[in-house]
Amino acid sequence: MDEAVRAPLAKCTTLKIGGEADRLCHPHTVEELVETVDSLRQKGEPWFILGGGSNLLVSSQGFRGTVIRTTNLIEIKNPQPGVLEALAGARLPHLAKFAASIGLAGMEFAVGIPGTVGGGVIMNAGAHGSCMANILESATIFDSETGTLKELTKDDMQFQYRRCKLDPLKHVVVKARFRMEQGAAEEIEKRTKENEDYRWRTQPIGFPNAGSTFKNPEPQRTAGLLLDKAGAKELKEGGAAVSAMHANFVVNLGGATSNEVTTLLKRMQECVFKEFEVRLSPEWKTLGAFSEEELSIWRDSGH
Numbered sequence: 335m336d337e338a339v340r341a342p343l344a345k346c347t348t349l350k351i352g353g354e355a356d357r358l359c360h361p362h363t364v365e366e367l368v369e370t371v372d373s374l375r376q377k378g379e380p381w382f383i384l385g386g387g388s389n390l391l392v393s394s395q396g397f398r399g400t401v402i403r404t405t406n407l408i409e410i411k412n413p414q415p416g417v418l419e420a421l422a423g424a425r426l427p428h429l430a431k432f433a434a435s436i437g438l439a440g441m442e443f444a445v446g447i448p449g450t451v452g453g454g455v456i457m458n459a460g461a462h463g464s465c466m467a468n469i470l471e472s473a474t475i476f477d478s479e480t481g482t483l484k485e486l487t488k489d490d491m492q493f494q495y496r497r498c499k500l501d502p503l504k505h506v507v508v509k510a511r512f513r514m515e516q517g518a519a520e521e522i523e524k525r526t527k528e529n530e531d532y533r534w535r536t537q538p539i540g541f542p543n544a545g546s547t548f549k550n551p552e553p554q555r556t557a558g559l560l561l562d563k564a565g566a567k568e569l570k571e572g573g574a575a576v577s578a579m580h581a582n583f584v585v586n587l588g589g590a591t592s593n594e595v596t597t598l599l600k601r602m603q604e605c606v607f608k609e610f611e612v613r614l615s616p617e618w619k620t621l622g623a624f625s626e627e628e629l630s631i632w633r634d635s636g637h
């Protein structure tokens with residue numbers, strides 16, 4: 335296993351913000367992943383599982399504990415017709431393109447989501463009218479409270495919009511099994527490509543970001559629309575700003591701190607509340623030290 339001490343976390347997140355972790359580990363096998371979490375649990379030391387870091391705000395003060403990054407666990411298998419199995423660190427865009435190439439339909443939605451299988455399951459990641467819950471059959475989870483590996487079905491995980499029953503501070507997604515429809519590879523690849531192209535046209539590129547900042551309060555009333563109508567595109571706080579292209583995206587213009595981002599999030603929340611009396615809940619997870627006031631932004635968000 336690769337290990338580093340006092341490792342900067344900004345490099346491991348798409349927002350490019352975050353101080354140092356005491357220790358950063360990159361397990362190469364499922365056994366190493368499970369052993370690392372289990373040994374930290376037994377010693378009572380803090381740990382955090384990191385995937386692609388694409389839905390995460392890390393404190394600029396860093397994290398006093400061990401971050402375990404899954405990005406070496408990328409194996410994908412097609413053990414029987416209609417089934418894909420992928421380890422936690424496999425990238426969703428890669429998985430979507432692989433599924434399309436072997437004529438498996440259902441994963442086209444995930445091609446523009448720059449996360450991993452583990453993060454995708456925890457967040458019930460979705461786009462283009464579909465989400466992980468629609469194709470997931472089961473997942474292998476390491477339960478750090480009992481120190482055991484178990485197989486959970488999709489029903490066990492109780493998926494909802496951008497969340498499921500699993501707590502990433504206790505449950506480690508090790509592997510996922512997807513059930514998909516067999517189809518013509520050419521057509522599935524075409525749909526996958528269309529979804530990918532749509533991303534390039536509609537999302538900010540150039541500045542680091544972490545995708546959608548807030549969850550949609552209702553399917554027809556998206557957070558982006560409410561923020562746009564409330565004038566949030568004007569908002570900026572230090573190196574952090576609301577994207578001029580998409581009002582639900584926060585971009586790091588360079589050197590933004592986590593505190594600048596949380597201040598901006600609060601202002602975004604306030605301007606939508608003032609205009610529509612709707613309280614937006616952040617989609618992002620957090621890692622590291624944040625003040626009570628900063629964490630109040632996540633109140634009632636199922637964080």
Ligand SMILES: Cc1cc2nc3c(=O)[nH]c(=O)nc-3n(C[C@H](O)[C@H](O)[C@H](O)COP(=O)(O)OP(=O)(O)OC[C@H]3O[C@@H](n4cnc5c(N)ncnc54)[C@H](O)[C@@H]3O)c2cc1C
Pocket residue numbers: 348382383384385386387388389390404422446447448449450451452453454455456457458459460461502503505506507508537543544545546619
């Ligand atoms: C440009 C851009 C576009 C995006 N578009 C979309 C979109 O269309 N739809 C969408 O849903 N999301 C989108 N996202 C957000 C993000 O990509 C998804 O939420 C993704 O599923 C997060 O996966 P990750 O591996 O990066 O998770 P991370 O950010 O690394 O972690 C997120 C949470 O998952 C936990 N976690 C990660 N891996 C594991 C594991 N193996 N076991 C247990 N817990 C784990 C972490 O502890 C953390 O709590 C976008 C992000 C960006 C930057």
